Amino acid sequence: MHNNGHNPYKPTPMHIVRAYYESNDRSLKTLELVFDHQADRDEFFEAYNPGQFCQLSIFGKGEAPFGVASAAWEGDFVRFTIQKMGSFTQYAHQLQAGDAIGMRGPLGNGFPLEDWKGKNLVIIGGGCAFSTLYALTKHVHHPQNRPDFDQLVVIYGARTSGLCMYKHDIQSWYQRDDMEIHQAIDVPEEDWSHHVGYVPDVVKNVAPSPENAVAVVCGPPIMTKYTLPVLVELGFAPDTIFTSLEKRMKCGIGKCGRCNIGSKYICKDGPVFSLAELQELPDDI
Amino acid sequence: MMYILEKKKLNKILSTWAQEHEVFVPQKVEEYSQFLPYTEDSELALKSPHNTRYPPKALFLPQSEVMLKFNNRTQKYEEVNTTPKSRLVFGVRPCDAKAFRLLDTVFDAEDYADPYWKAKRDATILIGIGCEVPPSTCFCTTVGGGPFNQDGLDAILTELEGSYLVQILTEKAETLFASLSPATIEQEKQVEAIQTKAHDSMSPAFETDGLKQKLDQIFESSYWDKISESCLGCGICTFLCPTCFCFDIVDEVQRKERVRNWDTCMFRIYSQEASGHNPRPTRRERTRQRLMHKYSYWLDHIDEIGCTGCGRCVRYCPVGLDIRAMLRTANTHESEAVHA
Amino acid sequence: MSELIAKLKSEIKRLFDEDVVDVVIAFKKADSPLRPQPAFYRKGDSLEDLEYNSLCQNNLANYLTRYPHETRIGIVVRGCESRSVNALVVEKQHPRENLFKIGIPCQGIVDLRKIVKQTGEDVSGYKEDQEKISVVFKNKEYQFDRKDVLHDSCLRCVHPNPVNPDVLLGDPLPEGDPGVLRQAVESFEALTKQERYTWFQQEAERCIRCYACREACPMCYCTECFVDHNPPRWTESTISPAGTQAWHIIRAFHQTGRCTSCGACERACPMDIKMTYLTDKLNEDMLNQYDFAPGMDDTTQPPFASFNLDDKNRFVA
């Protein structure tokens, strides 16, 4: 995307239409944003691809990057799920429906969906990083997109059932006959009928086939670190395993120099990389 | 075209330009020098053997630059006018001019152009001055430049007795000197000799052939512990560096401004994430980033070294760390078993 | 000097041979004779490049806090450095028993800027003896009286001799005159409020917030400096009068009862900013009001860090 002379640091004016807690401990909150101007909306959806992120902007609090958690077909809104961490995110949690907010994006490369056409998708997520994978799954679910891909397997882990995001919707995935869904929590809980254990172990158990498949892994660094070797063991080649990286960011467009790993800027050349690409990069994560 | 600018006419020509352009010249502040707006009383600091201490990159990427003005209650904002009046920078050294050209590849890139940088660059004419006696801390010729390098300049001056010879390099500078008398063949020859002599007086500071590959290879080695042991982790070598461009974006609530400020990979908090994880927790990783950026990553991007050999980091490092010595050490560092 | 360097080398060698220390922090020669560098020697390292002269401008105590408490550190200390080390020991930054202080009575640190001001930049050779400092500039030798080119902090130095060193190399020097420091502080105090503010503004507002002053200071070891704190942000990080003034004033205040007037901050500053006048004033106040000078032993807490349950002021509860 080129900024065609307009200022890429200018946030697009947006409003929050829905704001709700995603977890019972109130550490995760979802904000759904709509555009103040139709032209901005058109431009966004023209460019947006699942796996991309945006810089949310709250004047007085600054900006912070968040992965887009919705698919374009879901409606005229853009969804983000925000974990309470520091200054920006604490404030973002106080926002209500009707509040104004700014957004820059979509930024980054997103998932290489074109290359994945005709393949089986194995989607593996943990914690709040599942948000972009949720967007990806939603994208695939659309009747127009579904034929582009073959089998769909989703493995999603959270520490507790209370931290499971998008509960209502994911519950309905069990009824779908065009996908497999495996949810896991770290330790057993009453009323939990799905997997118990860490994501890498669940992946091992589920053992998705590498045959004509790509795997996408997004989660906390420790989860990603232990899941990648499991996939390699199952026979996934490094160029069929993808992950999304996080680094502290400011500009989001490859100018401020902050988010590099080797000569790649995570904001601009990523955040999605294949394991093969990562293996080429120096260990600076 | 080459002209002769008599030294005694310098002030006059500067004030003529100042009627149409905002003119910046190197001036003395305390014991250092810096590009500041020209006034009739400006005392030009052209004599120093080297560059201004405070780098002229600040004319295009100011240390603090307001990007947007906002109202935090309504969340409305205004853009700040990015287009300055026409500018002329007089007395730029070749290493700094080259740095501008290098930074253009970042700020005026094909994917995203930075409007703040670009507007100022587009509005600026750069009149350079070559370095007749390059000081011992400079090493431009080692990294593909030279004391009379024309890269990035619109015109370049060579000092003669009582005058400067002006070489016009681009159309932008064409009319500026048109009122002056042309140089004679002898003067042109004299200048050529001065330039060659200056260039030849600088011996290579380190081997650049294979240096990138070597650095890539020793990314995990103890070399970085060794060279970063005394580093303080301050901002001097990067803030003063003409090619360092990292910035932070902050909201200054009291002034209701979104501002970008120079930042540096040498600071601990630079890459610290909200979770507490820091990918570059010690000076080892931070020094590595600085050197790798300049001597490896820039090459990946544009196949040029991202250091112009201006020598500032060498001169002003408070613990005397010398990037030339560091790179020589890299060249001779034995490859070793990788760290655990 | 060469005699002193020889003594230093043999002492360091002894410390390694007798397994007294794991590392020795000293200075070494660099490519440029004008910029000796902090050096870190370990057993088996060649001491060939060890250096000591009046150009050694850093406060080596700065590096103490980088080591785990178990590391046995040998450190070359002059007067101010020995007191910084003490102040750090008081603040529990390194146990005294794991420190070996190699003391050198100090004749003061040369301020290169004072030399360059008279010769021009790009000075090359350097020589010194008791009274004279000489440098080479454009193939010509320039000679200076030592006192004319010493750093201002060193001109005001009261304790040139290391305090409680484990070994002292060289003969003790006469102590400095506290009147010089007092006078410097008083002459600043004698200015009008407006003049003082103008001075402060002119210095503080040239600041580029490179934090070299902080990083060069042994006492600035906080893992998170107040300027880096977020949220809340205590100061503007933008280069603005408010931001730079806040940085300068708060940095100085955090040094109250801790600064040993070594001047390392001022020598590190790339913008030639004066800042020791602030900490010197605070030191004078500490002396006058609490009879306390930082780092004179390794047990006494600075007044602002000590507290008594029977304190007549209720500032804690």
Ligand SMILES: Cc1cc2nc3c(=O)[nH]c(=O)nc-3n(C[C@H](O)[C@H](O)[C@H](O)COP(=O)(O)OP(=O)(O)OC[C@H]3O[C@@H](n4cnc5c(N)ncnc54)[C@H](O)[C@@H]3O)c2cc1C
């Ligand atoms: C590509 C990408 C996608 C992300 N997606 C999500 C998401 O969907 N949901 C979610 O909850 N979090 C996400 N994060 C992490 C999120 O950006 C940080 O948690 C957030 O920036 C913390 O900001 P803070 O102001 O609360 O924390 P503070 O510690 O106060 O941070 C201050 C500033 O530092 C920067 N910063 C700090 N940590 C990070 C970090 N980990 N990544 C990037 N910048 C950082 C930001 O500019 C932030 O404003 C994502 C990060 C990246 C890089």
Ligand code: SF4
């Ligand atoms: S100027 Fe010197 S001490 Fe400061 S960060 Fe650079 S190398 Fe380290």
Ligand code: SF4
């Ligand atoms: S790295 Fe040093 S020598 Fe190279 S351009 Fe930067 S300041 Fe100049």
Ligand code: SF4
């Ligand atoms: S060397 Fe460091 S501060 Fe300079 S541009 Fe590169 S990453 Fe930024």
Ligand code: SF4
């Ligand atoms: S060293 Fe000087 S310029 Fe740098 S932060 Fe300190 S006072 Fe400011």
Ligand code: FES
């Ligand atoms: S966030 Fe600025 S370069 Fe990536």
